[in-house]
Amino acid sequence: MxxxxxxxxxxxxxxxxxxADIAAEIPAGARVLITYGGGSVVRTGTLDEVKAALKNFTVFEFAGIEPNPTYETLMEAVALARREKVDFLLAVGGGSVIDGTKFIAAAIPFAGDPWDMLAKRAAVTRAIAFGSVLTLPATGSEMNNGAVITRRASSDKLAFLNDLLFPRFSVLDPSKTFTLPPRQVANGVVDAFVHIAEQYLTYPADAKVQDRFxxxxxxxxIEEGPRALREPExxxxxxxLMWTATLALNGLIGAGVPQDWATHMLGHELTVLHGLDHAQTLAVVLPAMLQVQRAEKRDKLLQYAERVWGLREGDAEARIDQAIVRTRLFFESLQVPTRLSDYGIGVEAIAPLVAQLKRHGMVALGEHRSVDLARAQQVYELAA
Amino acid sequence: MxxxxxxxxxxxxxxxxxxADIAAEIPAGARVLITYGGGSVVRTGTLDEVKAALKNFTVFEFAGIEPNPTYETLMEAVALARREKVDFLLAVGGGSVIDGTKFIAAAIPFAGDPWDMLAKRAAVTRAIAFGSVLTLPATGSEMNNGAVITRRASSDKLAFLNDLLFPRFSVLDPSKTFTLPPRQVANGVVDAFVHIAEQYLTYPADAKVQDRFxxxxxxxxIEEGPRALREPExxxxxxxLMWTATLALNGLIGAGVPQDWATHMLGHELTVLHGLDHAQTLAVVLPAMLQVQRAEKRDKLLQYAERVWGLREGDAEARIDQAIVRTRLFFESLQVPTRLSDYGIGVEAIAPLVAQLKRHGMVALGEHRSVDLARAQQVYELAA
Incomplete structure (x- = not known):
C-alpha cells in the first residue's frame, strides 16, 4: 500500500x-444562494421542498448551470453572490451543478480572474461554505473536493481540487432520482463505473481492502444499473446506486493506490469538441484504453476478470479480452454506445482531439505516465 | 437501506x-499531554519518535493506561491535564489508550463526576482536541467517536459515543506493529472480525455496498491475519490489517443497516468478572451467539457462508453450521480459544454473568432486541 x-x-x-433536515446544517442567519440547472428540479417539486426547508433564511436563486458547467455562466452567479453578500451556497442537482457551485464558492472571495484557479493553478485560500441536495447519482461531487469546469470561449475543460471544496453536507434522497430520464440514469452508472476503473484498473499495490471495495x-x-432502468421507482x-456513486469517488477507494485518469482526460476533449455527454465519452474511451494498456494493466485486468465478471477458466489473454468485451457490453446494455462512429464521429476527428490533448499538456497520462500522444491516438483509433 | x-x-x-508529520496537525503553542499504556511504546522507540516530532510543543506525559482502561486511572490523567492546563491530547498506543484518551478529553471540561457521562448518559458538550498514533490495529477507536471504559470499583464496563470524540488525526504506521506480541496481533484480528460481524450478520436491508464492503x-x-503471525515484518x-481494522468500525459499513452488538455486551461481562482479553470474549461468544440466533440471522448467515467462506453446495442448514464452524476454526487458528472451558471458566460462572447483564440493563439485545436474559444464558451455555 x-x-x-x-x-x-x-x-x-x-x-x-x-x-427537511438541511436547515439545521446551515448557520443561522445565513444568506443562502440556491444554485440549480434546468427546470427539472422545478418540475419535480424538489426546489420547492428545499425552499420550504429554508423558510427561516434569506434565500436567492441562480438557475441555468448547464451540464459541463461553464465559466461564463458561473461568473454570473459569482456576480450575484457578491452583490447580495451571500454567505452560504446550496447546490440542488447533479454533479454539474455541484461542480459549478464549488467554482462559485472559491471564486466569490478570489482576487483576480477566478479562471486562474484552473488554468494557472492559482492558490485557493478561501471558499464560501456550501451544501448540496443531490438529484442525480453519478459524479461523486457531493462527497469530494474536486470540480471540472469548461470555458466555452477557449474550448477548455479543466479540473481543480481543494480541501476547502468539500460540501459541508449533502442530502442523498434516492426517491428524488425516480423521475430521472433513462439516459441520465445510464450515464450516471457509466460515470461511477469508470471512476472506479480509474482507481482500480492500474497495477497491484498490495491494497486488498481498496481492491475489494x-x-x-x-x-x-452491474447488478443495480440495469434494474434502475427497468424499475425506476x-x-x-x-x-x-446513489450510495455506490458517492463512494466511487470520495477518496476512499483511491487512498493508497495508483490512479490512472487517462480515460477521463481523453474523454474531456470529446465533450469539448463534439458535445458528447461526459459518460458517453468514458464509455467510448475506457474499453479502448484497457486494450491499449493491457500489458501495463495485466495483473489487475485478470483480477477484474475473475472477481467482477467471474471469468476463471481458460487462457489469461482470452480472459482479459473477455473482461473488456463484458465492460463494453455492460455500457451498451444501458444504451450508452461505445464507438465514436455511434456518435457520428469519424477518424478525421482524431487528429484535432490529439492536438487538444497536446495543447492542454496531457502528454504523459496514466498510472505510469506512459500514455503519450501516440498512445492517445491509438486509443481514439481503437474507439473509432 | x-x-x-x-x-x-x-x-x-x-x-x-x-x-514525523504530526506537528503540522496540532495547533501551534498547544500544551500537549501524551498518553500511553505500558512500556512497549518506550521500548520500541515510538514514544521517542513522537516526542521528537513534538519538539516545538510543551509536552507532558501520562503513562499507565491499562487494557480495558479504568475510570480510576484515567481520572489521574484528568487531574494532571487540568493542573497543567493541557489543551491537546495525543494517545500513543492501541484501542485502550485511545478509548481512555477520549474519556480524558471529555472529562477535563466536564462539571461534576465524569463517570456520569457513561452511567447516566450525561450530556457531553465539550471535549479537548486530541489525536492518536496507533500501534495496535484492533478496535477502530482511531477513527470513530466511541469509547468503552471500565470502573474497577463497581465491575462496570460501559460505552459512550459522542461526535466531539473523533480524533482530529490518527497516524497509522504499519511498521510500528512489527514488534507486537502474537497474542495482541491475533486479538486485533478477532476484534476487527467481530466488529464487522456485529454490523453484517443481522438481517438483509437491501444494502448491497455495505454488505460487499x-x-x-x-x-x-482471513487472508492476512494468519500471515501477520507467520511473517511479522x-x-x-x-x-x-491496519486499514481493515480501522474501516471495520469507522461508521461506514454500519451506515444504513441494522446492527447487533449483543456479542460485545455478553463479552464485556466476561472481561469484567473473569479478566479475559476483550477479543477472547468475542471469540467465545460469537460462534455461540450465531448458533442461538441462527433463525433470525438465517439470510445473512447463508450470504456469509457463500461469499466469505465459499460454501455454495448442499443443504442450507448445513452451510450455516459450516460457516459457524469455520468462524470458530479461524479464531482458533490464530491461537484464540473459543470455549469458556479453555479459559478455566465452568458452567457455575454463567449465573453471575447473566446477573451482571441484568444489572446493566442488557435485557433486550441484538438487532431485533430479542436476546433477553434467557437467550443470553443459552449463549453462555453453548459457549461453555
Missing part, C-alpha cells in the same frame, strides 16, 4: 425525506 | 514515517 492521507469531512444525510462497488453497479435499487 | 447520517472527520496519516474486510482478515500484510 502506498502512503496516503485521507480525510473526508462531508456530512451525508441519506434517505427519503432528508431535505472497488470490486464491491462495480458488482453493485424501486427505492432499494436507487439507494444502492 | 435504512436512512442514515454519516460523517467522519478524522484525518488519517497512513504509512511508514508518518509520525463488510465481506471484503472479512476476506482480508511483512509490511504489506500489516498495512492491510
Amino acid at each position: 502506498q502512503n496516503f492521507t485521507f480525510q473526508n469531512p462531508t456530512r451525508i444525510l441519506f434517505g427519503e425525506g432528508r431535505i 472497488a470490486e464491491g462497488l462495480l458488482l453493485t453497479l 424501486n427505492y432499494a435499487v436507487r439507494a444502492n | 435504512q436512512n442514515f447520517t454519516f460523517q467522519n472527520p478524522t484525518r488519517i496519516l497512513f504509512g511508514e514515517g508518518r509520525i 463488510a465481506e471484503g474486510l472479512l476476506l482480508t482478515l 511483512n509490511y504489506a500484510v500489516r498495512a492491510n
Whole structure:
C-alpha cells in the first residue's frame, strides 16, 4: 500500500425525506444562494421542498448551470453572490451543478480572474461554505473536493481540487432520482463505473481492502444499473446506486493506490469538441484504453476478470479480452454506445482531439505516465 | 437501506514515517499531554519518535493506561491535564489508550463526576482536541467517536459515543506493529472480525455496498491475519490489517443497516468478572451467539457462508453450521480459544454473568432486541 492521507469531512444525510433536515446544517442567519440547472428540479417539486426547508433564511436563486458547467455562466452567479453578500451556497442537482457551485464558492472571495484557479493553478485560500441536495447519482461531487469546469470561449475543460471544496453536507434522497430520464440514469452508472476503473484498473499495490471495495462497488453497479432502468421507482435499487456513486469517488477507494485518469482526460476533449455527454465519452474511451494498456494493466485486468465478471477458466489473454468485451457490453446494455462512429464521429476527428490533448499538456497520462500522444491516438483509433 | 447520517472527520496519516508529520496537525503553542499504556511504546522507540516530532510543543506525559482502561486511572490523567492546563491530547498506543484518551478529553471540561457521562448518559458538550498514533490495529477507536471504559470499583464496563470524540488525526504506521506480541496481533484480528460481524450478520436491508464492503474486510482478515503471525515484518500484510481494522468500525459499513452488538455486551461481562482479553470474549461468544440466533440471522448467515467462506453446495442448514464452524476454526487458528472451558471458566460462572447483564440493563439485545436474559444464558451455555 502506498502512503496516503485521507480525510473526508462531508456530512451525508441519506434517505427519503432528508431535505427537511438541511436547515439545521446551515448557520443561522445565513444568506443562502440556491444554485440549480434546468427546470427539472422545478418540475419535480424538489426546489420547492428545499425552499420550504429554508423558510427561516434569506434565500436567492441562480438557475441555468448547464451540464459541463461553464465559466461564463458561473461568473454570473459569482456576480450575484457578491452583490447580495451571500454567505452560504446550496447546490440542488447533479454533479454539474455541484461542480459549478464549488467554482462559485472559491471564486466569490478570489482576487483576480477566478479562471486562474484552473488554468494557472492559482492558490485557493478561501471558499464560501456550501451544501448540496443531490438529484442525480453519478459524479461523486457531493462527497469530494474536486470540480471540472469548461470555458466555452477557449474550448477548455479543466479540473481543480481543494480541501476547502468539500460540501459541508449533502442530502442523498434516492426517491428524488425516480423521475430521472433513462439516459441520465445510464450515464450516471457509466460515470461511477469508470471512476472506479480509474482507481482500480492500474497495477497491484498490495491494497486488498481498496481492491475489494472497488470490486464491491462495480458488482453493485452491474447488478443495480440495469434494474434502475427497468424499475425506476424501486427505492432499494436507487439507494444502492446513489450510495455506490458517492463512494466511487470520495477518496476512499483511491487512498493508497495508483490512479490512472487517462480515460477521463481523453474523454474531456470529446465533450469539448463534439458535445458528447461526459459518460458517453468514458464509455467510448475506457474499453479502448484497457486494450491499449493491457500489458501495463495485466495483473489487475485478470483480477477484474475473475472477481467482477467471474471469468476463471481458460487462457489469461482470452480472459482479459473477455473482461473488456463484458465492460463494453455492460455500457451498451444501458444504451450508452461505445464507438465514436455511434456518435457520428469519424477518424478525421482524431487528429484535432490529439492536438487538444497536446495543447492542454496531457502528454504523459496514466498510472505510469506512459500514455503519450501516440498512445492517445491509438486509443481514439481503437474507439473509432 | 435504512436512512442514515454519516460523517467522519478524522484525518488519517497512513504509512511508514508518518509520525514525523504530526506537528503540522496540532495547533501551534498547544500544551500537549501524551498518553500511553505500558512500556512497549518506550521500548520500541515510538514514544521517542513522537516526542521528537513534538519538539516545538510543551509536552507532558501520562503513562499507565491499562487494557480495558479504568475510570480510576484515567481520572489521574484528568487531574494532571487540568493542573497543567493541557489543551491537546495525543494517545500513543492501541484501542485502550485511545478509548481512555477520549474519556480524558471529555472529562477535563466536564462539571461534576465524569463517570456520569457513561452511567447516566450525561450530556457531553465539550471535549479537548486530541489525536492518536496507533500501534495496535484492533478496535477502530482511531477513527470513530466511541469509547468503552471500565470502573474497577463497581465491575462496570460501559460505552459512550459522542461526535466531539473523533480524533482530529490518527497516524497509522504499519511498521510500528512489527514488534507486537502474537497474542495482541491475533486479538486485533478477532476484534476487527467481530466488529464487522456485529454490523453484517443481522438481517438483509437491501444494502448491497455495505454488505460487499463488510465481506471484503472479512476476506482480508482471513487472508492476512494468519500471515501477520507467520511473517511479522511483512509490511504489506500489516498495512492491510491496519486499514481493515480501522474501516471495520469507522461508521461506514454500519451506515444504513441494522446492527447487533449483543456479542460485545455478553463479552464485556466476561472481561469484567473473569479478566479475559476483550477479543477472547468475542471469540467465545460469537460462534455461540450465531448458533442461538441462527433463525433470525438465517439470510445473512447463508450470504456469509457463500461469499466469505465459499460454501455454495448442499443443504442450507448445513452451510450455516459450516460457516459457524469455520468462524470458530479461524479464531482458533490464530491461537484464540473459543470455549469458556479453555479459559478455566465452568458452567457455575454463567449465573453471575447473566446477573451482571441484568444489572446493566442488557435485557433486550441484538438487532431485533430479542436476546433477553434467557437467550443470553443459552449463549453462555453453548459457549461453555
